Amino acid sequence: MQPQAAPTNIYESLNAAQANAAADEHSSQFMTFTLGAEEYGIDIMVVREIKGWSETTTIPNAPPYVRGVINLRGIVVPIFDLRARFGMGRTEATKMHVVIIVNSESRTAGLLVDTVSDIISVKQDEIRPVPEMGMATGANFLAGLVTSRERMVTLVSLQGLFSSQVAQSPGLDIDPSKMNGETGANQLAQAV
Numbered sequence: 001m002q003p004q005a006a007p008t009n010i011y012e013s014l015n016a017a018q019a020n021a022a023a024d025e026h027s028s029q030f031m032t033f034t035l036g037a038e039e040y041g042i043d044i045m046v047v048r049e050i051k052g053w054s055e056t057t058t059i060p061n062a063p064p065y066v067r068g069v070i071n072l073r074g075i076v077v078p079i080f081d082l083r084a085r086f087g088m089g090r091t092e093a094t095k096m097h098v099v100i101i102v103n104s105e106s107r108t109a110g111l112l113v114d115t116v117s118d119i120i121s122v123k124q125d126e127i128r129p130v131p132e133m134g135m136a137t138g139a140n141f142l143a144g145l146v147t148s149r150e151r152m153v154t155l156v157s158l159q160g161l162f163s164s165q166v167a168q169s170p171g172l173d174i175d176p177s178k179m180n181g182e183t184g185a186n187q188l189a190q191a192v
Contacts, residue, residue, distance in 0.1 A: 027123045030146075032153055033100065033113040035083050041120065041146065041153045042111075046102045050116055053097040064090070067112060072101065079110040085161065086141065104158040120148045127155065 030041035056068030056079050065084040069076050079099060083091045091097065091112055099110040127144040140160035146153045 027121050028127075029119055029121050030153070030155060031100070031119055032117040032148075033098070033111075034115045034117055035086065035088065035113060039117060039151060039153050040082075040113075041155050042100070042102065042158065044119060046104050046158055048101040048103050048108065051099050051101065051110075053093045053095060053099055053112065067093075070099075070110065072108070072110075075108055077101065077108050077110050079112055080161070081112045082156075083112075083114075102158060104162065107162065109162065120146070120153065122146050122148070130154075 029044040031044050031047050032039050032041045034040070054070065056070055058068045059066065059078075062068070062078075065081050067079040067081050069078050071077075081091050081093075083089060091114075093112060096115075098113055098116050100113060100116065101108065101110050127146055129144060130142045141157060142160070143155040143157040146155060
């Protein structure tokens with residue numbers, strides 16, 4: 001399948017894939033996306049929506065991999081630059097880039113990626129563990145490796161990806177109506 005920045009029928013595919021994933025206990029479905037030449041996947045059940053890149057509001061003292069926040073229908077959502085989070089340098093975002101909005105344990109966040117590729121079905125016994133490579137940080141972002149149509153897909157663990165933020169804040173969702181003055185700024189800074 002040819003990768004696309006914003007496929008026209010991805011929402012239909014996403015809804016169908018989520019329904020299939022919920023019904024099949026022996027396999028999982030993953031939405032695949034690219035960062036450069038590498039292909040990654042996240043559990044289809046955590047994907048809320050896909051949107052094109054738009055500029056973010058920068059947050060002072062945020063980690064370098066947090067591009068800022070956007071207002072998504074009343075929810076302030078932090079946008080994570082996955083290329084930067086994985087140590088590959090900052091993404092020079094264009095209108096061709098995509099943000100995958102995910103929900104994980106009542107947290108909402110956006111993942112800045114190059115393109116959304118495909119939806120793949122994987123049996124549980126086809127997921128291979130990440131080999132030990134002596135890395136302190138990168139491995140906790142990864143949930144496993146899968147070979148699909150003669151290509152390697154690295155599965156991303158959202159819990160590992162957000163682990164440093166989760167330990168410090170109860171959630172990433174913020175009610176913008178409660179954000180006023182210094183209290184709101186502190187709440188927002190703690191969320192990212």
